[in-house]
Amino acid sequence: MHLRTRLRHLALAGAALAVVTATLPGAAVADSGGRDHHPSDRGLSAVIRYTEYGIPHIVAKDYANLGFGTGWAQAADQVCTLADGFLTVNGERSGAFGPDAAPDGSLSSATTNLSSDLYFRGVRDAGTVEELLRTPAPAGPSRDLKELMRGWAAGYNAWLRKNRITDPACAGADWVRPVTALDVARRGFAVSVLGGQGRAVDGITAARPPATAPAAARAGAAPEIPDPEQAAEAARALFAPENATMGSNAVAFSGAATANGRGLLLGNPHYPWQGGRRFWQSQQTIPGELNVSGASLLGTAVVNIGFNDKVAWSHTVATGVPLNLHQLTLAPGDPTSYLVDGRPERMTPRRVTVAVKGGAPVARTQWWTRYGPVVGGLGAQLPLPWTTTTAYALNDPNAANLRGSDTALGFARSRSTQDIADTLKRTQGLPWVNTIAADSAGHSLFSQAQVLPRITDELAARCSTPLGRATYPASGVAVLDGSRSDCALGSDPDAVQPGVFGPAKMPLLRDAPYVENSNDSAWLANAERPLTGYERIFGTVATPRSLRTRGGVEDVSAMAARGGLTVTDLQRQQFANRAPAGDLAAADVARACPAALPDDTEACRVIEAWDRTVNTDSRGALLFDRFWRKFTATVPSAQQWLVPFSPADPVRTPHTVNTAAPGFAKALADAVAELRAAGIPLDAPLGAHQFVVRNGERIPVSGGTESLGIWNKTEPVWNAAGGGYVEVAHGTSHVQAVGWDGGRCPVARTLLSYSQSSNPASPHYSDQTRLYGAERWVTSRFCEKDILRSPALRVVVVRG
Numbered sequence: 001m002h003l004r005t006r007l008r009h010l011a012l013a014g015a016a017l018a019v020v021t022a023t024l025p026g027a028a029v030a031d032s033g034g035r036d037h038h039p040s041d042r043g044l045s046a047v048i049r050y051t052e053y054g055i056p057h058i059v060a061k062d063y064a065n066l067g068f069g070t071g072w073a074q075a076a077d078q079v080c081t082l083a084d085g086f087l088t089v090n091g092e093r094s095g096a097f098g099p100d101a102a103p104d105g106s107l108s109s110a111t112t113n114l115s116s117d118l119y120f121r122g123v124r125d126a127g128t129v130e131e132l133l134r135t136p137a138p139a140g141p142s143r144d145l146k147e148l149m150r151g152w153a154a155g156y157n158a159w160l161r162k163n164r165i166t167d168p169a170c171a172g173a174d175w176v177r178p179v180t181a182l183d184v185a186r187r188g189f190a191v192s193v194l195g196g197q198g199r200a201v202d203g204i205t206a207a208r209p210p211a212t213a214p215a216a217a218r219a220g221a222a223p224e225i226p227d228p229e230q231a232a233e234a235a236r237a238l239f240a241p242e243n244a245t246m247g248s249n250a251v252a253f254s255g256a257a258t259a260n261g262r263g264l265l266l267g268n269p270h271y272p273w274q275g276g277r278r279f280w281q282s283q284q285t286i287p288g289e290l291n292v293s294g295a296s297l298l299g300t301a302v303v304n305i306g307f308n309d310k311v312a313w314s315h316t317v318a319t320g321v322p323l324n325l326h327q328l329t330l331a332p333g334d335p336t337s338y339l340v341d342g343r344p345e346r347m348t349p350r351r352v353t354v355a356v357k358g359g360a361p362v363a364r365t366q367w368w369t370r371y372g373p374v375v376g377g378l379g380a381q382l383p384l385p386w387t388t389t390t391a392y393a394l395n396d397p398n399a400a401n402l403r404g405s406d407t408a409l410g411f412a413r414s415r416s417t418q419d420i421a422d423t424l425k426r427t428q429g430l431p432w433v434n435t436i437a438a439d440s441a442g443h444s445l446f447s448q449a450q451v452l453p454r455i456t457d458e459l460a461a462r463c464s465t466p467l468g469r470a471t472y473p474a475s476g477v478a479v480l481d482g483s484r485s486d487c488a489l490g491s492d493p494d495a496v497q498p499g500v501f502g503p504a505k506m507p508l509l510r511d512a513p514y515v516e517n518s519n520d521s522a523w524l525a526n527a528e529r530p531l532t533g534y535e536r537i538f539g540t541v542a543t544p545r546s547l548r549t550r551g552g553v554e555d556v557s558a559m560a561a562r563g564g565l566t567v568t569d570l571q572r573q574q575f576a577n578r579a580p581a582g583d584l585a586a587a588d589v590a591r592a593c594p595a596a597l598p599d600d601t602e603a604c605r606v607i608e609a610w611d612r613t614v615n616t617d618s619r620g621a622l623l624f625d626r627f628w629r630k631f632t633a634t635v636p637s638a639q640q641w642l643v644p645f646s647p648a649d650p651v652r653t654p655h656t657v658n659t660a661a662p663g664f665a666k667a668l669a670d671a672v673a674e675l676r677a678a679g680i681p682l683d684a685p686l687g688a689h690q691f692v693v694r695n696g697e698r699i700p701v702s703g704g705t706e707s708l709g710i711w712n713k714t715e716p717v718w719n720a721a722g723g724g725y726v727e728v729a730h731g732t733s734h735v736q737a738v739g740w741d742g743g744r745c746p747v748a749r750t751l752l753s754y755s756q757s758s759n760p761a762s763p764h765y766s767d768q769t770r771l772y773g774a775e776r777w778v779t780s781r782f783c784e785k786d787i788l789r790s791p792a793l794r795v796v797v798v799r800g
Contacts, residue, residue, distance in 0.1 A: 045065060046797075048796045048797075054762070060286060067155065070284065072798045076163070078280060078758055079170065079759075081276055083176040088116055096357065099362065138406075153183065160178060161178075168761075191404065199323070204376075235382055236475040238382060242707065250316050251556045254511050258442070263417075265436065273729065276298050310415045314437075325393065328390065329390065331344040352365070372395045416439045430449055434449075445509070445510055446517065459478075464481070507531045522538065544645040550709065582708070593668065596664065616701070626671040635662070635667070678721065694760075699772075754769055
């Protein structure tokens with residue numbers, strides 16, 4: 001950099017920093033009663049230093065001002081996605097887009113805008129979030145978090161007021177509106193209940209007593225009690241990691257495995273590439289108080305996954321089931337009353353009205369009980385019919401949890417993995433994720449600290465209904481007898497809210513040479529030190545692991561045994577692109593191929609020659625991928641392998657693919673026919689047919705599907721006529737490889753696979769996506785000296 005340019009950058013940065021160290025006038029704290037007023041941005045300001053790839057480093061005097069800068073910067077990159085989400089949490093989608101269109105699915109499982117609006121409008125009408133905001137900490141959110149949310153809303157509004165929207169997704173749209181701190185809190189609530197009420201939105205909004213259900217529905221009603229075996233399989237599939245649209249890998253190594261005795265962390269969350277569940281990168285700094293870098297879920301004011309100069313952490317979607325059901329015995333002659341210890345209790349009706357574009361408002365009644373809302377099902381596969389004798393109520397303890405962002409804030413302030421553990425114990429705010437952490441002193445940590453219903457195995461054995469006796473072992477979904485008060489969930493003395501587990505009951509592993517999770521249960525966080533003794537609702541023990549878990553444990557345990565690890569080793573692991581399914585099955589498939597395809601020697605040669613990776617230049621990867629998807633989708637899991645699972649050897653079993661299984665030959669023949677019909681050579685390099693298109697540019701991407709067991713998970717969208725896999729639905733998102741070398745700055749490499757902005761007009765719409773396709777990384781600029789040396793440095797002072 002030329003000296004003159006360097007001096008100009010230093011002068012700009014110095015002037016900017018002076019702004020945030022000056023005394024700024026205070027502003028009122030967000031109204032805890034939750035009135036829908038626009039937060040004042042009077043006196044709020046922040047300094048945003050942009051470095052390569054549009055990553056903002058936000059500096060502010062206090063939490064309100066930090067929130068202001070964060071809201072401004074998020075709006076600059078993601079205003080349309082954010083505005084769409086605020087429509088969702090305010091129950092206004094039907095008025096903007098019509099009732100029958102589908103929401104993007106980021107904030108609930110609703111299948112239509114009307115269902116989404118009925119649920120979120122009901123939350124709004126009930127004042128649920130306002131009540132949580134009034135709850136004193138630690139059960140409720142802290143003052144610092146409220147200030148962050150107030151500032152975030154003010155910053156978002158200030159950006160809207162001062163800038164023209166260029167993103168065609170919402171340019172000129174009248175549904176892009178100012179927001180309040182309450183809207184930000186409502187979005188946090190939606191994220192908190194994603195695994196509970198959010199999973200059952202259609203079931204909550206469609207539940208109606210039998211006397212008021214349409215005649216056609218009554219005539220074709222499901223049996224009064226769902227078939228237990230079918231319900232158990234439906235519940236298992238509903239909560240199975242392989243069917244989820246979110247997942248993750250993370251591994252922390254202790255100093256026993258590293259080159260310098262300090263910790264290492266590799267975080268690799270698998271999240272949607274489009275919509276409101278994207279991550280967004282930043283660094284947040286309050287001089288002398290807070291300095292953290294990482295990724296935030298859109299619409300949140302905190303760094304959810306990140307690192308500072310002493311500690312790094314990531315999350316993986318956990319196997320704990322954050323809901324349970326209560327089977328209600330209804331009062332004779334009154335389907336809206338239920339019995340508890342023989343006494344009738346009336347349900348509480350909540351009438352919700354939703355405005356609809358081009359039509360009259362739609363009103364529906366939701367029914368609530370002491371346990372939660374009555375629900376007509378968990379997805380289409382698990383109906384829970386409301387009959388004249390029976391109904392089902394959903395308990396979601398995260399509907400009383402607005403503490404998740406306080407957990408993230410506590411992590412940001414942490415100086416060690418012990419501080420991470422203490423934060424989890426104090427805030428108890430994580431609804432559906434595990435935590436994996438490492439620190440500069442060489443410690444590692446795994447914790448499954450989730451807000452879960454306090455379903456002990458003893459309670460489930462004593463109080464499960466016949467339906468629950470099938471669903472609980474199979475999936476962790478408890479169905480308790482709601483007619484008995486002795487089946488209440490109770491409380492743990494160390495829990496911050498009633499009806500949930502306290503920290504003492506949660507799986508925890510400290511200072512193992514490695515701790516790893518790939519969305520299976522806590523059991524094999526370290527295969528040499530398995531975790532046991534936890535309740536079924538947290539997950540299973542001694543059951544088959546996914547191929548991604550098996551491959552991940554093989555990889556990281558070998559790395560730990562080898563020792564001498566550095567950040568470079570983490571980077572290699574992220575893009576190793578080894579296909580565990582290929583290692584286990586490809587040779588068997590190649591041997592059986594001539595008999596399965598007697599007239600097709602080419603396909604057999606391609607599979608035999610495949611290098612068992614999913615790199616963009618791998619030939620044969622696409623053919624095996626298309627075969628393996630078909631094989632695992634059509635052949636029952638019990639018939640896929642000749643050597644069955646053994647709890648004594650859980651990483652290496654099952655193995656030896658069953659090439660004699662009915663469906664094997666057809667899956668292979670269908671895969672070959674599919675590629676040839678699309679004009680795709682059987683030995684085409686994977687990257688020629690697995691790609692994304694950004695502004696007309698085709699970007700090949702590596703990685704592969706869950707069923708292949710790929711660490712660098714890519715769940716792409718298949719369009720044979722369009723050339724193959726033409727988009728990524730979800731997969732590797734924000735990756736961080738973090739260590740320490742004894743200096744003041746962490747050694748960190750990051751990558752945001754889908755880039756910072758969803759605006760095609762932004763220079764940061766696809767720049768990191770190209771990096772991801774080339775398997776290159778961003779060198780994190782954490783310390784001041786590194787930020788100021790950035791050749792892309794751009795300093796912006798934002799004010800209210």
